[in-house]
Amino acid sequence: MNSILESFKSNPVHDLNHIIPLDFKTANNLPDSHKWTDHPIVDPFTVGSVPIIDLSDPNAISLIRHACEKWGVFQVTNHGIPLNLLKQVELQTLRLFSLPADQKVSALRSPDGITGYGQPRISVFFPKMMWSEVFSMMGSPMEHATKLWPHQHDHQANFCNIMEEYQKEMKKVSEKMFKLMVESLGVSLEEVEWLKPTMSCKDPQTLLQLNSYPVCPESDTSRAMGFAPHTDSSFLTVLHQSTTTSDLQIFRDNIGWMPVHPISGALVVNVGDLMHILSNGQFNTVLHRVLVNNTHHRVSAAYFYGPPRDVKISPSINLIDHDHPPLFCPVSWKELLDIRAKHYNKALDFFRNDIVTAK
Numbered sequence: 001m002n003s004i005l006e007s008f009k010s011n012p013v014h015d016l017n018h019i020i021p022l023d024f025k026t027a028n029n030l031p032d033s034h035k036w037t038d039h040p041i042v043d044p045f046t047v048g049s050v051p052i053i054d055l056s057d058p059n060a061i062s063l064i065r066h067a068c069e070k071w072g073v074f075q076v077t078n079h080g081i082p083l084n085l086l087k088q089v090e091l092q093t094l095r096l097f098s099l100p101a102d103q104k105v106s107a108l109r110s111p112d113g114i115t116g117y118g119q120p121r122i123s124v125f126f127p128k129m130m131w132s133e134v135f136s137m138m139g140s141p142m143e144h145a146t147k148l149w150p151h152q153h154d155h156q157a158n159f160c161n162i163m164e165e166y167q168k169e170m171k172k173v174s175e176k177m178f179k180l181m182v183e184s185l186g187v188s189l190e191e192v193e194w195l196k197p198t199m200s201c202k203d204p205q206t207l208l209q210l211n212s213y214p215v216c217p218e219s220d221t222s223r224a225m226g227f228a229p230h231t232d233s234s235f236l237t238v239l240h241q242s243t244t245t246s247d248l249q250i251f252r253d254n255i256g257w258m259p260v261h262p263i264s265g266a267l268v269v270n271v272g273d274l275m276h277i278l279s280n281g282q283f284n285t286v287l288h289r290v291l292v293n294n295t296h297h298r299v300s301a302a303y304f305y306g307p308p309r310d311v312k313i314s315p316s317i318n319l320i321d322h323d324h325p326p327l328f329c330p331v332s333w334k335e336l337l338d339i340r341a342k343h344y345n346k347a348l349d350f351f352r353n354d355i356v357t358a359k
């Protein structure tokens with residue numbers, strides 16, 4: 001069993017209300033259960049924008065380093081993923097989430113499971129529900145596809161083929177981005193044990209999650225939340241967002257929330273908690289959230305890329321000296337997820353060497 005699944009097994013979601021999404025098709029107003037009260041308003045005057053990096057640029061490595069340090073997020077172009085595949089993924093995602101509610105619920109994620117249809121996992125940490133639904137996959141989604149389209153073998157096969165192809169491509173870009181990030185820190189790839197060919201049995205652990213934000217019936221959309229603020233726990237996350245609206249936002253210290261405007265064909269790369277640890281705090285794990293709108297059904301596909309099972313991540317030895325002591329102790333993805341399941345966005349503090357926290 002992989003360690004992400006293991007962590008989910010030991011931290012089940014007890015309340016089905018936090019798994020089954022609202023039937024968005026029949027909702028003609030924003031129910032109280034989905035009305036957020038303390039929802040900070042966006043400052044429309046923030047300046048600057050998320051860096052856009054052309055991977056064929058000879059300076060790509062130093063641009064990546066700067067983006068990871070200052071932003072914790074960037075958009076990449078010339079990443080090698082065929083545009084047509086991105087379009088197909090988007091179409092299949094829209095098709096899936098446009099199914100009747102009961103059909104989607106037949107592929108529901110189990111309380112201690114990781115794959116299938118449901119609300120975002122972080123739902124349990126908030127008193128209000130999010131205006132979104134997700135579908136998660138690890139490898140072939142066939143088991144769920146047969147439930148989603150019980151009588152349409154063509155749909156099952158199409159969906160699975162496209163999602164499997166996408167996971168293969170995402171694995172390649174993620175690995176490329178991971179290597180570029182590590183190199184940009186001045187860390188030799190030799191140092192990353194599990195990347196060595198002799199360790200090829202040690203595969204990175206990954207998850208593909210399709211996200212859907214249906215059109216919100218309330219005109220004051222600031223009362224709803226698409227995806228509540230969080231950081232990703234992975235090394236990095238590669239995100240494809242539909243170009244309809246700019247609802248994804250990142251938080252910047254001393255500035256506030258800023259939009260990540262979609263660029264056709266570009267992919268968004270988020271730095272996650274484990275990369276923050278590996279870089280000894282040099283790279284910023286980016287806090288992000290998603291708002292909703294009342295004109296377009298927005299979809300996205302997030303690919304979480306993390307270390308193999310049982311591999312402990314610690315600040316790279318190359319980044320540590322007398323003046324730069326290790327900020328974190330070694331931690332596996334499972335250990336981080338276990339603490340996140342209880343302490344959410346405070347989890348990183350539990351692994352900091354300079355903060356003593358009661359565990």
Ligand SMILES: C=C1C[C@]23C[C@H]1CC[C@H]2[C@@]12CCC[C@@](C)(C(=O)O1)[C@H]2[C@@H]3C(=O)O
Nearest residue numbers: 004121122207209230231232233234304
């Ligand atoms: C591979 C991953 C990454 C997970 C945990 C596990 C499976 C589900 C992923 C997400 C997806 C949505 C945001 C997040 C914050 C969430 O709650 O579930 C992610 C989380 C994390 O980054 O920790």
Ligand SMILES: O=C(O)CCC(=O)C(=O)O
Nearest residue numbers: 211227241248290300302
């Ligand atoms: O939909 C998006 O743009 C972001 C989703 C997200 O943050 C996630 O899946 O972790």
Ligand SMILES: [Fe+2]
Nearest residue numbers: 230231232288
């Ligand atoms: Fe995220």
